[in-house]
Amino acid sequence: MTWLADTRTSYDTVAESYAAWAADALDTRPYVRATMAVFAAQADGPVLDAGCGPGHFTAHLASLGLDASGIDLSPAMIDLARRSYPELRFDVGSMTDLPVADASVAGVLAFFSLIHVPDAEVPVVLGHFRRVLRPGGRVVIGYHVGEGTRLKTEGYGGHPMRVNVHLRQPAHLARWLRNAGFQVDADWRLNPEAEVPQGILFASRPA
Template identity: 65%
Template structure:
């Protein structure tokens, strides 16, 4: 996983602000900043943003939704979405990717991380036993890549991690084709 972040950071360092969409508690955003990236985080959960701000006080975190991303057109040099797209229903993914393309500068990279599979399930318990009610959608990399192409992205690479595990993971690297 750190290797995927290092590749992403190399492509955006010094190019301007980078958004970590669905940043959760902020550790990936903070790691990117440690790699010299001007990264900030956006998450739907005010509680997660509160945790991120407390844990990483010098880093910008905002409450926001990837289905209605409130960032300016072409305002970010790169976009990262790790394990946040898994909470978006299939019929909303094209809207999310349209927002990603809109806010990303022409030629800017996007990196997605997600669970691989063909199932959706309701998750009722979070890490540490906390109650929750969110859907988790597992998807095939080919399907996610197709949605990205339809939204105007060029696929550059795909990594499949732990293919023999119960829940494999995938990374897609793409670029705004504008």
């Protein structure tokens, strides 16, 4: 798939700059920390950070006492994560063909990692999330709220990128989750007055 190749190449290109940009995300964003705390409190077992990038959220989940591992499409991101957090497990892989065993995790965090996945592929990804979750397992999805798609051609550190950024309405994403067999538990907005607000959906696989 062209979008997968473009996304992989783009994030390989910006990996170092992205890691520097995201280094203080948890320090400066209390509502993101709150999201991680809620996720950690509800996860009863190992968790997967799907689209983990350089691993900073994975490491934070581990610091909250979780058995956390990460997966990302970009080999350069995974190299950074492994160097920064050698005590944790990180693997290269795609959410569209998730190389994780069935019913093997208690939680999946997909924090702004679905934003580059085309609409037609989102149900595939959510199907994999449900497959790898144990009954009663939790999923948390961070996303950009809005309509339409924007082509991003320049990224972190001014490096070239070629990725589509998909903005989505909460009701649409919630419907995809329900169609994939999830129960939607909570719907949060971050920066609701911003030009592009952020949304967080909490969902669970029924026991």
